Amino acid sequence: RKEVEQDPGPFNVPEGATVAFNCTYSNSASQSFFWYRQDCRKEPKLLMSVYSSGNEDGRFTAQLNRASQYISLLIRDSKLSDSATYLCVVNRVVYGQNFVFGPGTRLSVLP
Amino acid sequence: DVKVTQSSRYLVKRTGEKVFLECVQDMDHENMFWYRQDPGLGLRLIYFSYDVKMKEKGDIPEGYSVSREKKERFSLILESASTNQTSMYLCASRGEALTAKNIQYFGAGTRLSVL
Numbered sequence: 245r246k247e248v249e250q251d252p253g254p255f256n257v258p259e260g261a262t263v264a265f266n267c268t269y270s271n272s273a274s275q276s277f278f279w280y281r282q283d284c285r286k287e288p289k290l291l292m293s294v295y296s297s298g299n300e301d302g303r304f305t306a307q308l309n310r311a312s313q314y315i316s317l318l319i320r321d322s323k324l325s326d327s328a329t330y331l332c333v334v335n336r337v338v339y340g341q342n343f344v345f346g347p348g349t350r351l352s353v354l355p
Numbered sequence: 356d357v358k359v360t361q362s363s364r365y366l367v368k369r370t371g372e373k374v375f376l377e378c379v380q381d382m383d384h385e386n387m388f389w390y391r392q393d394p395g396l397g398l399r400l401i402y403f404s405y406d407v408k409m410k411e412k413g414d415i416p417e418g419y420s421v422s423r424e425k426k427e428r429f430s431l432i433l434e435s436a437s438t439n440q441t442s443m444y445l446c447a448s449r450g451e452a453l454t455a456k457n458i459q460y461f462g463a464g465t466r467l468s469v470l
Contacts, residue, residue: 276457290459290460342388342403343459347396347397
């Protein structure tokens, strides 16, 4: 089983739609979770951290389910500018605490 | 504003050349990383360093080495470049784990072509 798995997409949605991405991770001892966003031919940038109780940042909501080892990202009222690849990130529980990046889910928001 | 700077955006090298990719961060971060990113394979960790002069192998270290002589600088070295090392290389830095600084920041990337 891969350490971090995501819906491969692509997701093509109209402006204003609500879209949800799912991510599963294999190591139950992981403690740090993030969503990163990567625009075409650019570097990944932090979108939001994911906290145990779930958290919201404007139109974006992240949820964590430790029992199922599952993370989600919900985007409401999609904008054209939300078109990007969304990467699920989980810490690897070894010395150095490096991060494992999922393969990403590509989103295209259409006018 | 945080900054991770990679020395080159684009590089073209020939097979067998020694290649140096440089990365500098200005956030006083302990941890620095080198990844490569290829279509369909995502981000793969090559090497990382958690302190000056310390280095650890990542998932795909073969054909690469690294150097961290100063805290702010982490260099990736391709001892003898090969065509299968053509890729986008991304440097990243991160503060202490399990703290508010546990956010990873990336440089803009170096697109390396080996001919």
